[in-house]
Amino acid sequence: MxxxxxxxxxxxxxxxxxxxxxxxxxxxxxxxxxxxxxxxxxxxxxxxxxxxxxxxxxxxxxxxxxxxxxxxxLSYELETAKKRQQDFYLDLDSRLRRFETPAGSGAGATSGTAATPTVDTASEEQEYEAALGHFKAGRYKEAAAAFAAFVQKYPAGSLAPNAQYWLGNAWYAQRNCTKAIEAQSVVTTKYADNPKAADAWLAIATCQKELGNPTGAKRSLETVIHGFPGTPAAETAQQRLKK
The missing domain is CATH 1.20.5 (Single alpha-helices involved in coiled-coils or other helix-helix interfaces)
Known part of the structure; x- marks a missing residue:
């Protein structure tokens, strides 16, 4: 159990x-x-x-x-706009020089003493065109060197203001706004009464804006408006100030 x-x-x-x-x-x-x-x-x-x-x-x-x-x-449109502006100024430069040619440039035929200035004027024109040719071809470094040499050689020549202006543009084309402003400032001071001075002020304003100085750019545009009233440059300055 x-x-x-x-x-x-x-x-x-x-x-x-x-x-x-x-x-x-x-x-x-x-x-x-x-x-x-x-x-x-x-x-x-x-x-x-x-x-x-x-x-x-x-x-x-x-x-x-x-x-x-x-x-x-946008980059393409900007480059296209710059090219159009460049072509416009080149064409304008050519047109203005037809009216800025010294009246005595053809006097070489009347006297032997006037023959030398005629040769100098022709040489000046040739060297200017050579420098401008560099710019047109996009050889901005060569253009800057050629225009710098030109204004040094012909400081009182009839084309000196134009050459100084294009020297500034050649520096700007190389993205050197500091040297561009320096070159254009010579136009606005040494050649203040020349029509190129207004364009130089516009170029200075462009560089000042790119360098982050909107106040300076505004002053430069106002200088164009008050100093060159009724000109295409003044109209351009007014349009820029509205933006």
Whole structure:
């Protein structure tokens, strides 16, 4: 009888242990399933975030490409505008020089003493055109050197104001606003009564603005308006002040 009781007790303990083991296996499986669900959810979330990041990067790349295209377009338009302005001033320069030719330049035929100035004037014209040719061809460094040599050689010549003005433009074309202002300032002081002085003030104002000196640029434009009223340069200055 005692042995039977012990056997039953051991059997009961075995059943309980088997049930406990079974419950432990089910809990482990449940945790594995939960972990799998959480892992899958996290992976899905990361995949979705990655897709959103890729979409954001693509949008930014598209925006950058669009902006780059706008910059290139604006740069082209700016260069085109500068070229048109350059061509305009070159043409204007040629037209003005027809009226600025000294009246005595043709007097060499009447007397032997007047022959030398005629030769000098012709040489001056030739050297001026050579310097201007460098500028037209985009050889701005050579143009600056040629115009500097010209104004030094012919400081009182009829073309000296023009040459000094184009010297400033040659420096500006090389993106050297400091030297451009220095050259144009000679036009506005030494040749203050010459028509080129108004254009020189406009060029100075452009450089002052690019150098971050809007106050100085405004003063230069006002100088054009008050000092050269009724001229195309004054009209240009007024339009710039309105912007």
């Amino acid at each position: 005692r042995r039977l009781r012990i056997a039953l007790l051991l059997a009961a303990l075995g059943v309980n242990h088997a049930q406990a083991g079974m419950f432990d296996d089910e809990e482990a499986r449940r945790q594995i399933v939960d972990l799998r669900i959480k892992t899958e959810a996290r992976a899905e979330q990361m995949a979705r975030a990655q897709l959103e990041l890729q979409a954001l990067i693509q949008r930014q790349a598209d925006e950058i490409a669009h902006l780059r295209g706008q910059v290139e377009t």
